Amino acid sequence: MRATNERGKMKIEKEQLQKNILTLQETIQNLAKEDQDVRVVAVSKYVDVETIKMIYDLGIRDFGENRSQELLAKQAELSDEYSDIKWHFIGRLQRRPVKKMINYIDYLHSLDRMSLVKEVDKRADKVISSFLQVNISGEENKAGFSLSEVEAVIEEIAFYPNIKIIGLMTMAPYEADKQELQQIFSALKDKQLLVQAENYEHAPCSHLSMGMSRDYPIAIQAGADFLRIGRALYEEN
Numbered sequence: 001m002r003a004t005n006e007r008g009k010m011k012i013e014k015e016q017l018q019k020n021i022l023t024l025q026e027t028i029q030n031l032a033k034e035d036q037d038v039r040v041v042a043v044s045k046y047v048d049v050e051t052i053k054m055i056y057d058l059g060i061r062d063f064g065e066n067r068s069q070e071l072l073a074k075q076a077e078l079s080d081e082y083s084d085i086k087w088h089f090i091g092r093l094q095r096r097p098v099k100k101m102i103n104y105i106d107y108l109h110s111l112d113r114m115s116l117v118k119e120v121d122k123r124a125d126k127v128i129s130s131f132l133q134v135n136i137s138g139e140e141n142k143a144g145f146s147l148s149e150v151e152a153v154i155e156e157i158a159f160y161p162n163i164k165i166i167g168l169m170t171m172a173p174y175e176a177d178k179q180e181l182q183q184i185f186s187a188l189k190d191k192q193l194l195v196q197a198e199n200y201e202h203a204p205c206s207h208l209s210m211g212m213s214r215d216y217p218i219a220i221q222a223g224a225d226f227l228r229i230g231r232a233l234y235e236e237n
């Protein structure tokens with residue numbers, strides 16, 4: 001059984017965090033190409049503010065949450081000395097909380113439908129650095145645009161000035177094997193290069209948000225530069 005506190009959040013020792021971060025950094029160093037600047041987004045939805053502070057003290061500045069209320073509450077508790085944290089929203093975003101949250105985040109990883117594009121554009125007071133979420137394997141229960149509609153969607157997003165497409169994002173199916181993962185991540189890389197080659201002002205599309213705890217080494221090899229890592233930071237492995 002995994003230890004949790006009274007709020008249901010995982011409890012974790014600093015030594016364990018330090019060990020896991022080191023392993024992660026070694027893997028990145030071994031697998032990333034020379035010009036591939038890989039950023040670890042610590043997915044903090046599993047932990048409370050005390051653990052975020054420990055991770056921060058270990059040098060990480062990017063944190064990802066998938067619930068808007070929780071992101072805002074944690075951010076409010078972490079003001080002042082933690083003000084250089086970059087906040088990433090990584091999950092399914094409903095329309096209603098957009099207004100309250102959108103101006104408090106630095107990156108949106110889950111721009112997954114046109115109605116969300118419109119709502120974010122309408123509520124944002126600044127340009128929101130966003131990843132277009134792509135559902136590569138076509139799983140019905142997964143959010144995101146299909147690979148074949150990416151170009152058309154990006155052209156349409158030019159009409160929404162508060163949205164900047166800095167890259168593409170995907171989540172691989174849970175049951176995918178190594179070969180399928182390689183195919184999925186390479187397909188996203190190929191698409192990212194195609195869009196980038198268009199030199200759109202509103203869509204530089206130079207980044208790839210892919211790779212989670214179970215598949216990040218494969219994602220790095222396929223060119224990922226934003227990893228969204230949760231359990232691999234917290235669990236003994």
Ligand SMILES: *Cc1c(COP(=O)(O)O)cnc(C)c1O
Nearest residue numbers: 043066090212213228229230231
């Ligand atoms: C929770 C979550 C992650 C992190 O998953 P782990 O398997 O714990 O690394 C990454 N991306 C999204 C969108 C998530 O919701």
